[in-house]
Amino acid sequence: MSVSSFDQLVTSRAVKSPRAPALLHKNELLNYDELASQVNSAAKGLLENGLSCQQRVAIYLPKQFEAVISLFAVCLAGGAFVPVNPLLKSQQVAYIIDNCQASVFVTSFSRYKQLKTLLKSCQSIQTIILTGCKAELCPVDCLRWEDFIAQGLTSHLPTAKNDPTKMAAILYTSGSTGQPKGVVLSHINLVEGAKSVAQYLNNNESDRLLAVLPFSFDYGLSQLTTAFLCGASVVLMEYLLPRDVIAAVSRFQITGLAAVPPLWMQLSELEWPQQAIDRLRYFTNSGGAMPSSTLQKLRQALPNSEPFLMYGLTEAFRSSYLDPKEIDCRANSIGKAIPNAELFVLNPQGELCEPEEAGELVHKGIHVALGYWQNAVKTKEKFRPLPKALQQKYGKEIAVWSGDSVKLDIDGFLYFIGRNDDMIKSSGYRISPAELENVIQDQPQVKEVAAIGIAHVRLGQAILLVITPTATSLFDEKELLKYCKNKLPNFMQPQFIELSDSLPRNPNGKINRPLLSERYQDLASKTLKARAQVPRKK
Numbered sequence: 001m002s003v004s005s006f007d008q009l010v011t012s013r014a015v016k017s018p019r020a021p022a023l024l025h026k027n028e029l030l031n032y033d034e035l036a037s038q039v040n041s042a043a044k045g046l047l048e049n050g051l052s053c054q055q056r057v058a059i060y061l062p063k064q065f066e067a068v069i070s071l072f073a074v075c076l077a078g079g080a081f082v083p084v085n086p087l088l089k090s091q092q093v094a095y096i097i098d099n100c101q102a103s104v105f106v107t108s109f110s111r112y113k114q115l116k117t118l119l120k121s122c123q124s125i126q127t128i129i130l131t132g133c134k135a136e137l138c139p140v141d142c143l144r145w146e147d148f149i150a151q152g153l154t155s156h157l158p159t160a161k162n163d164p165t166k167m168a169a170i171l172y173t174s175g176s177t178g179q180p181k182g183v184v185l186s187h188i189n190l191v192e193g194a195k196s197v198a199q200y201l202n203n204n205e206s207d208r209l210l211a212v213l214p215f216s217f218d219y220g221l222s223q224l225t226t227a228f229l230c231g232a233s234v235v236l237m238e239y240l241l242p243r244d245v246i247a248a249v250s251r252f253q254i255t256g257l258a259a260v261p262p263l264w265m266q267l268s269e270l271e272w273p274q275q276a277i278d279r280l281r282y283f284t285n286s287g288g289a290m291p292s293s294t295l296q297k298l299r300q301a302l303p304n305s306e307p308f309l310m311y312g313l314t315e316a317f318r319s320s321y322l323d324p325k326e327i328d329c330r331a332n333s334i335g336k337a338i339p340n341a342e343l344f345v346l347n348p349q350g351e352l353c354e355p356e357e358a359g360e361l362v363h364k365g366i367h368v369a370l371g372y373w374q375n376a377v378k379t380k381e382k383f384r385p386l387p388k389a390l391q392q393k394y395g396k397e398i399a400v401w402s403g404d405s406v407k408l409d410i411d412g413f414l415y416f417i418g419r420n421d422d423m424i425k426s427s428g429y430r431i432s433p434a435e436l437e438n439v440i441q442d443q444p445q446v447k448e449v450a451a452i453g454i455a456h457v458r459l460g461q462a463i464l465l466v467i468t469p470t471a472t473s474l475f476d477e478k479e480l481l482k483y484c485k486n487k488l489p490n491f492m493q494p495q496f497i498e499l500s501d502s503l504p505r506n507p508n509g510k511i512n513r514p515l516l517s518e519r520y521q522d523l524a525s526k527t528l529k530a531r532a533q534v535p536r537k538k
Contacts, residue, residue: 005162005187007076009228021233042073043159045152049127053078058102060084063236066131070106078160080167085216085507094118109133164188182373183314192366193317194225196339207232210254217508218314219286242266250276260287260509268297286310291441315400316363333413341365350387361406364399424453426461439487450511456524462495
């Protein structure tokens with residue numbers, strides 16, 4: 001099946017498999033024909049309300065039918081969709097709307113009531129579409145979803161034929177440092193990303209994927225694109241408790257489950273029913289490293305499921321994955337390049353690194369995004385060709401520079417070291433938080449850990465471990481420090497340990513290191529002052 005634009009993932013599949021199940025939500029189901037029909041009506045409704053080519057439509061909804069229909073309808077109408085994480089608060093939502101200059105805003109009535117004061121300042125919005133709104137309660141300047149769809153049913157306006165190289169979506173990064181940046185993705189980025197992932201996951205029409213991640217996260221959006229490309233079905237879910245996810249895997253006979261490390265850590269502690277064990281074909285992890293203890297528990301609980309450990313960045317969708325066959329001998333590796341991607345590890349001089357030499361991961365290929373929305377400076381900094389010395393062999397096309405430090409082993413497998421801007425600089429050494437965390441995480445008394453650098457008058461930065469213990473009453477700091485002395489060189493020894501009930505995270509589930517740094521920035525100086533006030537023994 002030839003697919004070149006995002007909307008064709010639904011419309012082309014509806015021609016081939018009209019009666020096959022596409023979307024399930026609670027007790028409702030849409031087959032591909034029904035989904036395509038509603039996407040077509042919504043697209044024409046957008047055109048009736050004046051949506052023009054490449055205009056942005058912000059979608060602020062939880063995972064429900066209308067959210068998915070809106071994504072594909074926007075592209076079919078020639079616009080660009082902007083999925084807004086449903087966990088974001090009013091000020092953050094207003095910032096995204098203003099930044100991308102969205103002309104249409106799709107949300108629920110309950111969310112609109114919380115936002116309506118701020119929306120008055122969003123001058124770009126021309127149309128507001130509300131789901132879950134009774135006719136008598138609908139504000140005069142808004143459209144009910146039902147009325148909006150009815151407009152499309154009677155419209156004779158033609159939908160667009162998209163240029164695959166043009167903008168299809170803007171996905172906003174979490175914004176853990178400063179305001180979030182909008183990553184501009186083309187139709188071809190999204191479609192080819194789906195093809196690459198579906199290839200190594202071996203997705204097919206019999207698969208059923210459980211969507212628990214937000215569609216504003218490229219990893220969450222991928223559950224839709226890979227499934228629809230292959231004619232599989234997707235179950236939409238907003239969960240309250242981790243056990244709800246396991247219950248859904250069993251109830252809906254899920255074959256593929258994608259999650260991030262915090263959720264996997266919770267799921268690994270629970271019992272899985274036999275029906276889920278028998279049916280789940282694979283599970284995937286991205287958005288951070290999965291602790292080895294968590295992976296071990298999951299593999300024991302799900303012996304029939306293949307684990308796929310993946311690494312990616314929004315600017316290139318997905319970069320690498322570790323073949324499940326390699327996990328026993330390379331569990332800490334992020335694998336090799338996904339199909340149709342080229343990955344390089346370059347040193348600061350722009351030269352290819354030798355095996356075991358740390359350098360920056362650079363991604364080249366069809367998955368590389370178009371850049372950052374209205375941010376030419378950041379785009380030029382991150383999206384650029386390979387150094388001239390490499391162009392003759394590898395080409396002049398634009399690559400994306402990840403900002404992540406990695407290394408290659410002798411067999412070409414990649415290992416994540418850390419974010420360049422997260423590196424701890426202590427006593428003249430550059431220390432990887434991820435390397436530290438991997439060592440500490442092996443301790444049974446540690447449930448989760450984050451290593452950060454805090455200002456220190458003598459060291460430059462001191463190493464702080466923020467730990468969520470498995471049981472606070474049993475945590476033994478002296479035992480942990482003794483373990484560190486045996487496992488780590490002197491320059492990597494932690495100077496401070498703080499316990500926390502949980503680690504702060506950004507909306508995509510990654511540890512919010514800037515927030516931790518802010519929280520503990522004065523810890524070293526306060527500790528030194530406290531020690532100075534303790535009277536010396538005579």
